[in-house]
Amino acid sequence: MTHTGAISHISLSSSDYEASKTFYSFLLVDLMGYKRVMDMPYCTMWALPTGEVICVSPGNKTPHHKNNPGLNHLAFHTATPELVDEFYAKIVEFQAAHKEMTASVILDKPALYPQYGEGYYG
Structure with missing residues (x-):
């Protein structure tokens, strides 16, 4: 049953479609348990068994x-703050191995952000 307010899907347009597909496959499949459910020249989709979908499409080349x-950003829940740190380390490692990619940018290291709520760690 779908709950009112639950995310159905998120669609992203990318200036580097191939690099974005590589990065989001790593992030979503390898780290978060999504499955790639569609791979077309105009759209690639990943989904969770619960129905949430993330789609990446080619966009223009404007930075x-x-x-x-x-x-502005895309955020995911994790079970623990330690998992945020683990994902961060794996993403940094992935980026180091794929320096030619500019599809993903980490702006800040994981930290406690009390301005977003008590115990908010991201």
């Missing part, structure tokens, strides 16, 4: 800045 209109 994005986090304050431009559009998606």
